[in-house]
Amino acid sequence: MPSQGRTTADRRAAILDAAMALADERGLDAVTMRAVAERVGVTPMALYPHVGDKQALLDGLLGRLLAEIALPDPAAPWRDRLVALAHGLRATGQRHPAVFPLLLARPSVTTGALRVVEAIYAALREAGVPDPQVPRVERLLSTFVIGYLASQANGRFGPGSSAPRQRRTQVPADELPVHHALAPHLDLEVDWDAEFDADLDDMLRMVSAIAARGPAGGPVS
Amino acid sequence: MPSQGRTTADRRAAILDAAMALADERGLDAVTMRAVAERVGVTPMALYPHVGDKQALLDGLLGRLLAEIALPDPAAPWRDRLVALAHGLRATGQRHPAVFPLLLARPSVTTGALRVVEAIYAALREAGVPDPQVPRVERLLSTFVIGYLASQANGRFGPGSSAPRQRRTQVPADELPVHHALAPHLDLEVDWDAEFDADLDDMLRMVSAIAARGPAGGPVS
DNA sequence: ACCTGAACACCGTTCAAGT
DNA sequence: ACCTGAACACCGTTCAAGT
Numbered sequence: 001m002p003s004q005g006r007t008t009a010d011r012r013a014a015i016l017d018a019a020m021a022l023a024d025e026r027g028l029d030a031v032t033m034r035a036v037a038e039r040v041g042v043t044p045m046a047l048y049p050h051v052g053d054k055q056a057l058l059d060g061l062l063g064r065l066l067a068e069i070a071l072p073d074p075a076a077p078w079r080d081r082l083v084a085l086a087h088g089l090r091a092t093g094q095r096h097p098a099v100f101p102l103l104l105a106r107p108s109v110t111t112g113a114l115r116v117v118e119a120i121y122a123a124l125r126e127a128g129v130p131d132p133q134v135p136r137v138e139r140l141l142s143t144f145v146i147g148y149l150a151s152q153a154n155g156r157f158g159p160g161s162s163a164p165r166q167r168r169t170q171v172p173a174d175e176l177p178v179h180h181a182l183a184p185h186l187d188l189e190v191d192w193d194a195e196f197d198a199d200l201d202d203m204l205r206m207v208s209a210i211a212a213r214g215p216a217g218g219p220v221s
Numbered sequence: 222m223p224s225q226g227r228t229t230a231d232r233r234a235a236i237l238d239a240a241m242a243l244a245d246e247r248g249l250d251a252v253t254m255r256a257v258a259e260r261v262g263v264t265p266m267a268l269y270p271h272v273g274d275k276q277a278l279l280d281g282l283l284g285r286l287l288a289e290i291a292l293p294d295p296a297a298p299w300r301d302r303l304v305a306l307a308h309g310l311r312a313t314g315q316r317h318p319a320v321f322p323l324l325l326a327r328p329s330v331t332t333g334a335l336r337v338v339e340a341i342y343a344a345l346r347e348a349g350v351p352d353p354q355v356p357r358v359e360r361l362l363s364t365f366v367i368g369y370l371a372s373q374a375n376g377r378f379g380p381g382s383s384a385p386r387q388r389r390t391q392v393p394a395d396e397l398p399v400h401h402a403l404a405p406h407l408d409l410e411v412d413w414d415a416e417f418d419a420d421l422d423d424m425l426r427m428v429s430a431i432a433a434r435g436p437a438g439g440p441v442s
Numbered sequence: 443a444c445c446t447g448a449a450c451a452c453c454g455t456t457c458a459a460g461t
Numbered sequence: 462a463c464c465t466g467a468a469c470a471c472c473g474t475t476c477a478a479g480t
Contacts, residue, residue, distance in 0.1 A: 054453095118398075121399040135411075136416055203427070
């Protein structure tokens with residue numbers, strides 16, 4: 001049984017392999033039906049029965065990406081599990097920086113996403129977050145983590161040290177007094193992975209605080 | 222002085238008006254150079270001297286969006302100011318749901334973004350966040366707020382009540398035990414604006430906790 | 443200086459035809 | 462059942478030409 005794509009499932013897998021490679025190597029814009037087809041060695045129209053249209057193909061890439069995320073050891077303490085999950089997401093985001101930002105653009109209803117959500121739910125319950133708040137806090141955490149990693153992948157935080165300096169100098173200092181006052185802390189090179197860990201620490205303290213407050217507040221809706 | 226676009230600046234403004242209207246009415250995909258040009262009553266090539274290429278046009282839309290965000294009363298307490306800013310962002314995101322998600326995809330180095338960042342910096346200092354941590358906490362807050370509102374605009378949180386139910390039923394209950402246990406809290410219709418306010422409350426408690434911890438930890442890098 | 447018209451090198455997708 | 466080839470209705474952008 002060679003790895004040749006003989007069955008339909010293999011064919012779909014080969015197409016998604018090609019599309020993911022293209023996205024990793026040349027960005028999302030390079031993922032065209034034509035380019036993917038050429039890489040598979042087939043005509044563009046031959047893709048449609050296997051992956052659907054372009055939108056479905058991108059969803060397929062997201063499914064791949066989600067399936068890659070390693071789940072933490074269920075025996076570990078809840079905090080370690082959430083940190084491990086966040087680090088797993090970061091590793092996946094760094095492996096597929098072009099595809100990762102799509103996570104914020106598409107509803108995450110795939111079964112691949114559910115494994116991850118399930119693991120977060122379990123950790124939050126163990127942390128003592130009241131059941132009615134668990135779904136909200138899960139969305140809060142995942143929104144931050146995905147938002148941060150997507151920002152990093154998209155370069156939203158700026159090129160590091162050069163941009164902030166010129167940002168402040170192109171505007172009169174008097175108009176941005178607080179930027180001026182914070183100048184010593186704005187020109188530093190930032191270690192974005194270290195900042196992610198610091199943010200994560202603050203967010204997990206927040207989870208503990210929510211758990212400590214107890215079920216008083218109740219659900220949000 | 223009629224409102225006719227006679228000067229170059231007026232011309233650029235008219236083009237961005239047309240592009241924004243197109244984005245609001247028919248989505249980002251409808252914002253093509255050709256469609257914008259037609260709406261302005263000009264040939265596609267006539268846009269280039271005024272707004273640059275397509276990418277620059279989208280950046281122009283982001284600039285418009287950022288300029289719309291109302292700054293809070295500087296006399297109000299820091300917490301109220303941050304809530305007002307978040308609500309201002311939410312209002313803008315709901316006015317321009319197609320453009321808003323671009324905030325996470327582009328570096329926010331425009332002067333329009335700096336006014337907002339300046340206001341957040343000022344509020345965080347007043348809250349007692351140590352100076353070295355202010356830029357990090359600003360990025361933490363804005364990443365969450367933008368991420369949440371972009372998720373809402375993109376429908377990432379799902380269509381409300383129908384999707385979660387079918388998510389759980391298409392998978393054997395034994396494989397997602399925690400989803401199963403949380404079922405009563407997963408089938409509810411969620412008020413996303415109320416959830417945003419609850420999240421905001423938790424995030425601002427976190428800001429107070431960071432301030433209370435003092436400068437012990439120091440900067441992250 | 444500003445705009446037009448034609449053209450180039452692409453897209454995603456349809457459809458009828460092949461095997 | 463699966464794939465091809467030609468075609469359709471689009472894109473963003475270039476370039477030479479008009480005024």
